[in-house]
Amino acid sequence: MSSQKPYFKILFFLLTALLLLFSFATGYAAMRFAPVSMKAAAVWAMPSLLAAAMAALPIVFYLCLKSGFRTFLFQIANRYCIRVFFPLILFFGERLRIERDLLIQELVQYNNKYVLRKHAGSFEPQRMLVLLPHCLQMRDCDYRVTTDISRCALCGRCSIHKFVELSRKYGVHVQAATGGTLARRIIQELRPRVIIAVACSRDLYSGLSDTFPLPVVGIFNELRHGPCVDTSVDAAKVEETIRELIKPEYVTKSFVQDL
Ligand code: SF4
Secondary structure, eight states: OTTSOOHHHHHHHHHHHHHHHHHHHHHHHHHHHTTTOHHHHHHHHHHHHHHHHHHHHHHHHHHHHHHTOOOHHHHHHHHHIIIIIHHHHHHHHHHTTOOHHHHHHHHHHHHHHHHHHHHTTOBOGGGEEEEEEGGGSOTTOOSOTTTOGGGOOOOSSSTHHHHHHHHHHHOOEEEEESSHHHHHHHHHHHOOSEEEEEEOHHHHHHHHHHHTTSOEEEEEOBOBTBTTSSOBOOHHHHHHHHHHHBOGGGOOOOOGGGO
16 A cells, blocks of 8 residues: 555545636636626636635645644535545546545545544543454354354454454454444444444445544455455454554553464
8 A cells, every 4th residue: 555656645636626727717717707797707606616615625624634723614624525525536536447445445544544643542442332344254153243242152263253352351342233224323322432443445435434523443354255255354453453542541461463
């Protein structure tokens, strides 16, 4: 990822620049029409204003992120970017034949960096939810871990057993979900203040946008046997993230590498 070009960032600035350009061009046309016909001027002014707003919000978002300055405007810009601007970037990225997964991975990395910088050492473990995809479980396992992860018999054939231990060790909630609907229900019931979500790029992207404005750190699962089947995840990475986010008094000796 670090050796890969920052396509998402490039598209972010390119799209912003195009919107500004469009805004200036239509604004200029509106000014030229104004002395002749106010109606024609208004027709040009409207797209100009819309494009200006569409370009201004990502700029606000970016500047606030960089400076750490938080205003009400940042919340609006953040919401706009997640709901509108980022999907636009993905759309144009795909038209330019840039892999959607690469763009999402880059976006998730930026998101994680931001969440960890802003919220490091802030949470009680009981307010943290580690959300796992059901496909981490071996497909022939008989234990229903989606209702309760502690039903895992700890046989060690898949990553689930490590999360049972992580949950016991740190006191964080760990749940496995079969899809977005169950994930949303779990979040509604537990009302966490922060989520560590393990998923593939498609699910992580929709999860980030569904759970906004809740801080979410995304960790990709590995699809060694194809999507949705016997996937795995680096539990040490999840543990490291837990340790970064929980208050220092709850941080104890790391243990995943011993499992
Ligand atoms: S570790 Fe747990 S969930 Fe995974 S296969 Fe074994 S019993 Fe099933």
